[in-house]
Amino acid sequence: MRNATRLLSRTAATSMVVATAALAFTGAGTASAAPQQASSVATCTASNVKLTVTKVSRPVNHLLLKATNTGSKSCYAYKAPFLRAGADAQAPLQWVKASKPKSVVKLKPGKSAYAGIITSSPDGEGGHKEKKLGVTLANKKGNATGKEKTVKLPGSVFFNSAAAVTYWQKSASDALTW
DSSP states (O other): OHHHHHHHHHHHHHHHHHHHHHHHHHTTTSTTOOOOOOOOOEEOOTTTEEEEEEEOSSSTTEEEEEEEEOSSSOEEEEEEEEEEOSTTOSSOOEEOGGGOOSSOEEEOTTOEEEEEEEOOOTTOOOOEEEEEEEEEEEOTTSOBOSOOEEEEEEEEEEEOTTOEEOOOBSSHHHHTOO
């Protein structure tokens, strides 16, 4: 019994020494250490970004969606936006899987992320013209973040079944690559 108690005491003492050393190494156990702050990065939503759509000369049948952070703290533009071309749209435009960036785009206040919109293709079927686009941003899990925001399109734009949108990119040129 005495040996078991001694072994338990040594193990506890060793654990305390290791824990104290780890705290000292990281600075977490010292009086001069700064308090840990919670992450100050939010998810980009229609309420903390300004959304605009512009026509581009190249590639043909493309538009550029720009999301500019209007908030006071950074936000993440996760995945790709959910786009609804027309009030009668049954589903959002498909996401261009090949455009997935290596990391999530982080927007500091005043900075922008970009998504390329492919409006139509000769391979697509059917089609209709639209003057407005419904936009909902995605959260980390790829779900909608809240209310849809309606964005005015540059004129009357033709969409067919081949319409798609890229993942958010750090630059307009990257967004228009697909």
